Amino acid sequence: MPVTLLNPDGLMKTEMYRQVAIATGTRQVHIAGQVAYDAEGQLVARGDLAGQVAQSLRNVSIALTAAGATFKDVVRLTFYVVDWKRELLPDFAAGIERVAGELKFVPAPASLIGVSVLFEPGVLVEIEATAVVD
Template sequence: MSVQLSSPSGLMQPVPYHHVAVASGSRHVYVAGQIGRDEAGRPVAPGDLRGQVAQALRNTARGLAGGGASFSDVVRLTFYVTDWSPERIDDFLAGVQDVAGQLALPQPLPPASLIGVASLFEPDVLVEVEATAVVD
């Protein structure tokens, strides 16, 4: 396995992600921000953070596969969420859980950041997901 995930003692716990990823592969796969739209560009789950997180992760999995990777190769996830507030964490995490089994998401997730933003490129887009993977 080219990626080892860990959470060294002394770092804040519990969190739904690992704090550290160590990768030994030489080929990197970068997936551009994926959103809650289908392959035709139609919005999925308008106004629903949970549904858009799930769809954005499905699209991220497709992007990873296109580069010969999967979530087991991911060393970093970045989530951008519009109008973020801590009260939205349950919907966000529910979206992750909705597809965790289907997409073989590591639990906890690889190192991740959730960044609140005022808006994304179109008003209906509530979340965008970027991924970095390393494969041998």
């Protein structure tokens, strides 16, 4: 496995993601921003941040699989969330926890960026991923 995830001493401890990813693979996989669309292009979980986070992560998983990777190969996640405020954290975390349990993954180092709008009304979250594989 080319990726080791760490939460080093001296940094805030969190179970939502790891602070550091060490990658030793040679092939990079960059996943375009994934939103909560199903295979037919229909928005899933309209108005439900947890549901959209979960569906977007499922879509990231599909893209990773197509590239010969898994969440174990991910070194970076970037979340863009519409109208972010700290009060949304429980719903956001619930979406991650739902899929982490389904797909058996520990989220890699991540950034959460609040935005005023994404490309289409109703889309609440977009997730980019970078993976490294042998």
